[in-house]
Structures are given as structure tokens and as C-alpha cells.
Amino acid sequence: MMDKVIMAGFGGQGVMFLGKVLAYAGMNTDLELCWIPSYGPEMRGGTANCSVILADGEIYSHVIDQADAAIVLNKPAYDKFSSRVKPGGVLIVNASLAKIEKERDDITIVKIPATEIANEMGNPAIANMVCLGALLPSMNLIDYSTIEKAMDKLTSKRPQLLESNLTAIKKGMDFVASN
Amino acid sequence: MEEKVLLKGNEIIGEAAIRSGCKLFFGYPITPSTEVIEYLSANLPGQGGTVLQAEDEIGAINMCYGAACTGSRVMTASSSPGVSLKQEGLSYSAAVELPMVIVNVNRCGPGLGGLGPAQSDYFQSVKGGGHGDYHLIVLAPSKAQELYDYTMQAFDLADQYRNPVMVLTDGYLGQTMEPVVLKERPPAQEWDRSWIVDGAEGREKRILASYSLTNEIGEANNLYWEAKYKEIQKKEQQWEEFHTEDADYLIVSYGTTGRISKSTVLNARKKGIKLGLIRPITLWPFPVNAFKPFLGKIKGIVTVELNTGQMIEDVKLAVNCGVPVELYRRQGGMLPTETEILEYIEEMIMKTDAKEVQA
Numbered sequence: 001m002m003d004k005v006i007m008a009g010f011g012g013q014g015v016m017f018l019g020k021v022l023a024y025a026g027m028n029t030d031l032e033l034c035w036i037p038s039y040g041p042e043m044r045g046g047t048a049n050c051s052v053i054l055a056d057g058e059i060y061s062h063v064i065d066q067a068d069a070a071i072v073l074n075k076p077a078y079d080k081f082s083s084r085v086k087p088g089g090v091l092i093v094n095a096s097l098a099k100i101e102k103e104r105d106d107i108t109i110v111k112i113p114a115t116e117i118a119n120e121m122g123n124p125a126i127a128n129m130v131c132l133g134a135l136l137p138s139m140n141l142i143d144y145s146t147i148e149k150a151m152d153k154l155t156s157k158r159p160q161l162l163e164s165n166l167t168a169i170k171k172g173m174d175f176v177a178s179n
Numbered sequence: 180m181e182e183k184v185l186l187k188g189n190e191i192i193g194e195a196a197i198r199s200g201c202k203l204f205f206g207y208p209i210t211p212s213t214e215v216i217e218y219l220s221a222n223l224p225g226q227g228g229t230v231l232q233a234e235d236e237i238g239a240i241n242m243c244y245g246a247a248c249t250g251s252r253v254m255t256a257s258s259s260p261g262v263s264l265k266q267e268g269l270s271y272s273a274a275v276e277l278p279m280v281i282v283n284v285n286r287c288g289p290g291l292g293g294l295g296p297a298q299s300d301y302f303q304s305v306k307g308g309g310h311g312d313y314h315l316i317v318l319a320p321s322k323a324q325e326l327y328d329y330t331m332q333a334f335d336l337a338d339q340y341r342n343p344v345m346v347l348t349d350g351y352l353g354q355t356m357e358p359v360v361l362k363e364r365p366p367a368q369e370w371d372r373s374w375i376v377d378g379a380e381g382r383e384k385r386i387l388a389s390y391s392l393t394n395e396i397g398e399a400n401n402l403y404w405e406a407k408y409k410e411i412q413k414k415e416q417q418w419e420e421f422h423t424e425d426a427d428y429l430i431v432s433y434g435t436t437g438r439i440s441k442s443t444v445l446n447a448r449k450k451g452i453k454l455g456l457i458r459p460i461t462l463w464p465f466p467v468n469a470f471k472p473f474l475g476k477i478k479g480i481v482t483v484e485l486n487t488g489q490m491i492e493d494v495k496l497a498v499n500c501g502v503p504v505e506l507y508r509r510q511g512g513m514l515p516t517e518t519e520i521l522e523y524i525e526e527m528i529m530k531t532d533a534k535e536v537q538a
Contacts, residue, residue, distance in 0.1 A: 027185045027358055035185075035356035039211060039294065061442035062322075062355060062435075065516040 001056050001140050004064050007128075008049035008081050009073025009094070014128035017154075018071065019050040021132060024150035025142045026054040034062045047076055054141045069138055071131045073114070074098055090138040092131045110134050112175050118168060126168040133172020144173065182361045188326050189214030189256075189353040192282055192346065193222065195330035196254050198361065201280070202228040203253040205242035207235055207261060210294050211350030212284035215256035236261040240268030240281075247277035248387050250375035252334055256282035258350070259300055260291060262308075269343055270309030274389035274404075276374075278337035278344075280330065281315070285349045287485075287512040295512015296351035296435055301489035304347050305463040312401060314408050316344040316415065317462040321438040323357035329460070331364045338370045340411055347462060349485070351435050351514065417460035418469040422448065426455030428524065429473065431494050432483035433459045435514065440483050442517035447524065454524065462490070467497040479531055480504045481524055483515065503531070 005022060009015045019035050026033035034053045051064050066086035072078040075098040085091050087106040096115035103109055112134045114127040136144060148166060155162040186194065192215050196204065204223060206216045220230045233239035239255050246253040257265065262283045272279060283304065287297035304317045316336050318329040326348060333344040376385050391397035419437075422444050423429065432440045437458035447454035457469050480502055482491040488506040495504050507523045509515045 023185060023356060027183075033185075033358060036351075037354055039350065039354045060445065061439040061517045062351075063439055063514045063516055065518055 002059075003054040003069070003139050003141050004051070004067045005053075005135070005139075006049065006051045006064060006067045006070040006081050006084055007073075008047065008070070008077035009128070011046050011048045013048070013073045014125060015048040015073065016050050018128045018132055019052045021129075021147060021150055021154060022052040022054065022142070024153055025146040026052075028149050028153075029142060029146050031056060031141055032059050034059055036062060036064075047080070049077070049081070054139075056141060068140075069135055071128075071135055072098060073128060073131065090135065092134045094127055094131055096127070108138070110176060110179075112172065114172070117171050117175070121164065121168060121171070123164055123168075126164060129165050129168035130172040130175075133169035133174075134176050136169070136173055137176055144169070181363065183358050184361060185356055185358050186218075186323070187214050187354060187356050188323050188348065189284065190218040191323050191326045191359050192256065192330050192348075192353075193218035194359075194361065195327045196280070196334075197223055197226050197228070199252065199331045199334040199364070200367075201252040201254050201334065202226075203243075203246045203251050204228070204230045204255065205233050205239040205246070205253070206230075206255045206257060207233055207239050209236075209258045209261045211286055211353050212256050212258040212261070212282065214353065215282060215284070236264035237268065240265040240272075243279045243281075244268055244272050244275070244277060247272065247279045248275070248376050250372050250377065252278075252338075254280040254282065254334075256284065258284045259286045259288050259297075262300065262303070266303075266309035268309075269315065270307075270311050270313060271389055272343045273309075273313035273315065274311065274400075275387045276341035276407075277387075278334075278341055280333045280337055280344050280346065282330075282346045282348065284353045285347060287510065293512045294350055296349035296485060296514060297510065297512060298349065298434060298436070298485040298489070299487075299510070300347065301462065301484070301486060304345055305465065305493070313404065314342075314411075314463050316340065316342055316411060316464070317347050318344065318417075319347050319433040319437075319460060319462050320352065321434050321458065322352070323355065323359045326352065327359050328362070335364075335367045336415065338367060340407065341370075341374075342407070342411070347434070349435055412464040415461055416464050416466040416468050418466035419456075419458040419460060420469070421456040421458065423455035423457065423473070425453055426473070426476075427453040427478050428455070428528065429477055429480045430454065430456045430483055430520070430524070431459070431480055431490070432456065433462060433490070436483045436485060439515060439517055440520060443483075443520040443524070446517055446521050452525070452528065459490070465493045465497065467493075470494075470497045474498060474501055477502060479527060481520075481527060482506050483520055484508045485514070486510060 095111040
């Protein structure tokens with residue numbers, strides 16, 4: 001079984017961190033995994049993306065052609081990556097920053113006002129975690145409890161961030177459950 | 180239980196070097212290899228070692244030369260344009276037979292090129308690179324665990340054969356994080372160290388130099404090196420086979436594309452195509468022995484490469500042009516997907532079958 005996820009947004013929206021949360025969740029559950037950043041000449045405020053592959057067996061190709069799921073945190077990310085979700089897959093769209101006109105009907109699209117939810121929590125920087133929460137119910141290999149452990153490790157140097165990140169993830173999960 | 184860590188490929192190379200007893204690293208940062216010097220700067224000094232950022236790549240390789248002369252385990256890492264600058268030093272190091280490990284995190288080129296993954300330095304790595312007749316031993320990992328394992332093996336091979344050893348990887352492998360088991364490697368054999376220069380008090384002085392004063396001495400040196408390279412070719416060929424047992428067609432591919440090709444093989448088998456993979460692990464010595472069992476049995480070979488077709492020449496020599504060998508390649512930092520490789524192979528098979536029908 002596999003989960004191939006693409007994440008994208010502006011630099012500063014926590015795209016790489018989002019991927020690391022998934023990666024460490026996989027690490028804690030003894031899964032095989034790859035965390036692949038986009039690298040190259042980038043500039044502040046430019047686009048950022050990364051991919052994570054989680055698997056319960058060996059990962060051969062680590063190049064994602066069609067992903068099982070994608071999280072897009074803004075409109076440019078939606079434009080670039082919505083076509084990379086495989087038919088039947090899931091696309092989490094930060095609806096606060098990406099207004100969608102023509103949408104695909106062969107995938108599940110979750111439009112979540114993640115930045116607004118994050119603002120209500122007093123921290124716009126955790127819109128990424130709200131989106132992660134919205135993705136979790138669609139993941140095959142990890143769930144909230146594995147994410148919780150991963151977050152514990154990732155915030156060990158700044159424990160004050162643990163609670164708000166976990167709350168943001170739960171808000172994303174609640175949004176999906178009630179919509 | 181052995182420790183398992185999650186690190187970037189480049190960082191894993193650094194960790195492997197530390198655990199191999201490498202005490203000295205000389206380098207100059209260049210994307211996409213920089214995490215190697217970064218990781219070692221943070222971690223090697225605490226292990227009693229030294230990391231020095233040289234004034235440039237030429238300085239770094241010559242510092243490696245000096246350190247290796249004293250019998251220290253030493254490494255440098257760079258990326259394509261930086262490795263070009265090191266070629267003169269590598270030629271000298273090969274001539275003086277200095278054990279050292281050179282990491283090339285291949286980026287695309289020529290010239291300054293780009294930062295994307297490539298295998299465009301294959302020729303430079305396996306055919307000499309610098310002036311004169313010499314070879315580096317070249318190892319090609321395809322995932323993080325192998326970056327760890329082969330870097331460790333590189334240090335052992337360098338000592339065993341008194342020869343520079345290259346670990347040839349690319350930016351995609353270098354930047355990707357994967358779990359790695361930090362396996363303990365059994366202590367390396369104690370090789371003869373009666374050649375190192377560490378102070379001549381109470382013994383005859385030793386000279387490590389590569390200049391031949393007469394042509395006769397020059398030829399004798401070349402014959403000596405040639406014998407050593409032949410021994411390495413005989414003993415050190417390494418490769419991995421993947422679903423080759425009943426194969427009609429073979430992919431030959433190393434590193435990142437070797438790994439992608441495994442998915443191609445599995446997808447082909449689902450469609451009933453008997454496809455297998457030979458993944459060279461040593462690029463020099465090239466694993467010619469891998470091909471012998473398949474001669475007369477297979478219908479065709481495709482090399483999958485990130486260049487204009489470099490390894491394909493060695494594959495053709497290995498099969499003595501007795502099998503059709505085709506090339507599928509991407510360049511300039513682009514990677515193929517498993518699907519596009521399979522589409523190419525299906526097309527090739529159709530052509531081969533059509534020829535058989537005509538015959």
C-alpha cells in the first residue's frame with residue numbers, strides 16, 4: 001500500500017514542514033518513505049513544493065507521476081498541481097487563497113478556508129496544518145495518532161507550538177467531517 | 180538494535196564518512212552537494228576530525244592529496260563544475276596511488292548547467308576525467324541506504340587498492356530524505372602502510388611523486404598501474420539483477436534511473452512483458468560479467484540514462500554488439516517516469532517483433 005502526496009504553496013507557508021510531518025509520521029510507524037523537496041534556484045516569496053511517498057513495502061521509483069493526493073495552499077499551486085492528482089484521488093485546496101473556476105470531476109476536491117480558520121486561531125502560519133487535517137481521513141497508512149507523535153518530535157525545541165499545531169489539524173479534520 | 184535515522188542523501192554521505200573513520204574533509208560548497216560539507220562541519224569536529232573549506236575546489240583536492248600521503252582517511256565532495264576543477268588533482272592522486280573518496284553529486288551540464296539531477300558526468304567519472312591513463316573506482320548508489328553503504332565501502336576499496344574512489348550520485352538522491360539503518364561495518368583490514376610519509380626519523384626516506392625521469396621508468400609505471408586496474412576489473416565488478424531470470428528484454432540503468440526502472444519492470448510484468456533490469460553498482464569497473472549469461476537469450480537491451488547516451492557505449496562493448504542496444508534518455512535535470520520508460524520499451528518491442536516477422 002502507498003500514499004503519494006504532493007504539497008505546494010508560497011515560500012513561507014510551511015510546505016516543507018508539512019511534508020516533514022508526514023515523513024516523521026511514516027518514520028514512527030516504521031514505513032518506507034521518501035521526502036522530496038523541490039530544489040533549485042528559488043527566491044523569497046516564490047513557490048515551494050515537496051512530495052512525500054509513504055509505503056509499507058520498498059519504494060522503487062521515487063518520482064511521482066500521478067499522486068494519490070495533493071495539498072495546494074494558493075492559486076498558483078492549484079494551477080500547477082491539480083492535474084497531477086490521479087483520477088479518484090483527493091485534492092485539498094486552501095479556498096481562502098485559491099478561487100477555483102473550472103474544476104475536475106474525476107477527483108474529490110475539498111475546498112477548505114484554511115487561512116481563515118488559521119486566522120481565527122490567531123496564527124495564519126498554521127493554515128498548512130489545517131489542510132493536513134483535511135487530508136488525514138483520505139490517507140491509507142497514517143492517522144491522527146501517528147501525526148501527533150511526529151509533531152511531538154518536530155516541535156521538541158519549541159514545545160509551545162505543539163498544542164496550536166494539533167488543534168489546527170483537528171479543525172481541518174472537523175471541517176471534512178461536517179461538510 | 181541498529182539505529183535508524185531520517186536524513187537527506189547528502190547528510191547520509193557525511194554520516195557514513197564519520198563512521199568510516201574519515202578524519203579529514205576538504206571541500207568547497209556547491210549546490211546540490213553542499214549538505215555534505217554542512218553536515219560534516221557540524222558533526223566531524225566533535226569526533227576528533229577537521230573540516231576545512233578551501234579557497235576553491237583545486238585547493239580542496241590538493242589538500243586531500245597531502246592528507247592522503249600521510250595515511251589519513253580523507254574525503255571531498257562537490258558537484259559537476261566543481262569536480263571538473265578537481266581533475267588535475269585526481270590524476271596526480273591516481274598516479275601516486277592515494278586512497279581518498281570523492282563524492283560527485285552530479286548536476287546537469289555542460290558549463291555551469293543547472294541544479295537538476297543528471298548522469299552527464301558518466302564519461303568523466305569512468306574514463307579517466309583528468310590527463311593520463313588512470314581509473315577511479317566508481318560506485319553508483321540508487322537510494323539513501325546505498326549512499327551510506329557504498330560510501331563506507333568506498334573508503335575500504337580506496338585503502339585496499341591505494342586508489343581514489345568516487346561515489347557518483349545526483350541532486351535528486353542528495354536532496355531526498357529517506358530512512359537509513361546505520362549499520363556497523365566490520366573494521367577494515369589493516370592494509371600495508373609502509374608507503375606513507377609520516378616522518379623519516381630512523382628509517383629511509385620515502386618519496387611520493389609522479390614524475391618519471393626516463394621513458395623506461397614511465398612505461399614500467401604504466402604497466403604497473405595497468406596490472407592493478409586489471410586486478411580491480413577482475414575482482415570488483417558489482418551489479419544488481421532485478422527479475423532477469425526469464426527476461427526477453429533488459430533495462431540497464433544505474434543510480435536514480437536504475438531505481439525508477441524497477442517500477443518499469445514491475446509494470447511491464449503486469450502486462451506480460453518479460454522485462455528485467457541490470458543495475459550496475461560499480462560503473463568502473465563496468466560489470467561486463469553481468470551480461471554473459473544473457474547473450475543469445477535476450478532480444479534487446481535499453482539503457483536508461485540522464486545524458487545523451489554515455490553508458491550505452493560500455494553496454495554495447497559488454498555484449499560485443501551481439502544484441503540490439505537502444506537508449507532512452509532525459510536531460511537537463513529532467514527525470515523520466517516509470518510509465519514513459521515502459522511506453523518507449525513497448526514501442527521498441529513492436530519494432531523488434533515486426534523485424535522477426537519479416538525475417
